[in-house]
Amino acid sequence: TRLMILFYWILAIVVMTFMLKYVDCSFYLPHGAWFFVFKTSPVCQTIEWYGDFILNCSCVIIVATMDVSAILRVHCITASHIDAGSLKKRSRQRNLVYQAALQSIFFISELITYFLISRYAQNKWQAFALTSVSWCLVNGMDGLIVLVYNRDFRGAILKLV
Template sequence: MIVLQDHHIAALCVFLVSSCGMTANWFITIFIRRLKSLQNPFGWLTGSQAIGEAVHNSLFCLYFVPMVFFDIEWMKEYSRHCGHVLLICYDITIYSHLFISLNRMCAIFFPLRYNRIFSYRNTMTAIVISWILAIVPSFYFYVYEDCKFLYAGDFYHFVFTTTPVCLFITWYTDFLKYVSIVVIICVLDIITVARVHFARLAMAGTTSTQSSKKRKGDEINFLKQACLQAGVFVCELITYFILEAKVQDKWSKFFLSTVAWVFVHCSDGFITIIFNREFRTVIPCACMKRSVQIGTTRESAHPPAGNMFTASSSKSRLTDSIAKNTENYEVYGANAHSSAYSRQD
């Protein structure tokens, strides 16, 4: 009879969450490059975010789980390198979220200039900046300043070394930075939703009841996505940096730190899939082993309504649509005429 010890149970708990997150985020990363409707700024930024989350979950699934389950000493000795990469992935994710929120806001507030603001070159620049901001400072903080983020077996978690400089880095460059960015993301999304909502109210008398209901549903859909994504990040920051230190039970500490950190990236991937129709339409095709090209061809044959949050159309189309009021746009979700997006430098 096999008797599971505590470290086996901890490893299995992390495996269940991280394997789901790894699958969801690699799914996004792979298929977002093959869907024509996501070849736009929203798709590129979401792909960058998904890569960070996929690597994060993969490290927990393929490094942390065997290290803890089999109690491998040499992996524990080199865990600081794994911890360093995990922190980089977390930063990539949160910076990508910020640029996605900016993308949505620009689509609503500056529709005529959207193609130029989020041109192919500018979007790629934003992605590169998010990766540079995540990678370069990390080498200063976690290598030059010798602030290690390594595995500790007391309750199966990663922990910073307790030097004075490391305590400063933990609080100011990690916790407060992350909270500030999440607050900015929330403010941007709220302003964007409010702008669209009031525009809908102003034009309520000029649209059909069915159209109004659909757009109202789109607003609620986007608001749910924004609230869920911000909510899971805020909860994880509170549990990891505040609540974990206030409890004494080993398993409570484990779930408030390690599991919470893995879960936020796992859930983020599923939220992206659930609230963006492209990914849901691809899943049946993948299950039936059909090529993604067939799926995208069908989408092109029956194109969905234009979407100002996830893609931009040509400038002439934007001008015509704005002349007919912003009511003509379906502004939530990920569906768009991506083929109309022009790569402007």
């Protein structure tokens, strides 16, 4: 897990350094618009598509696949041992699957909304809702999903409050 986290940090730093320094594809807020965009050039559009949209979708899909496969593997190992403790574990595993699936669905939906659907916005309010609002909502929903589906995390938060 630590190697994967390190890999994703390095990947993100390399991609952002490449985009911002070497290719000069900065992310900016144009005058009159209510959402951030990359500089408009063929190179920047290619980087926006592959370096941002496809890369982020791939990361979400990889993490979701790993989550589901790990949970399925644990489920197969514990399938033969059915007792009260196992049923409780299965319930937690099921919650973890739901959590991972919902988080993945929300993040993929946000990426599609931000990068694909927002191009069809007919005014600045629609563009704002399809970009900035969707980005804020998905990040807020991520925390809410963790609180709803993760009993241990919810308990730790309640102890602090």
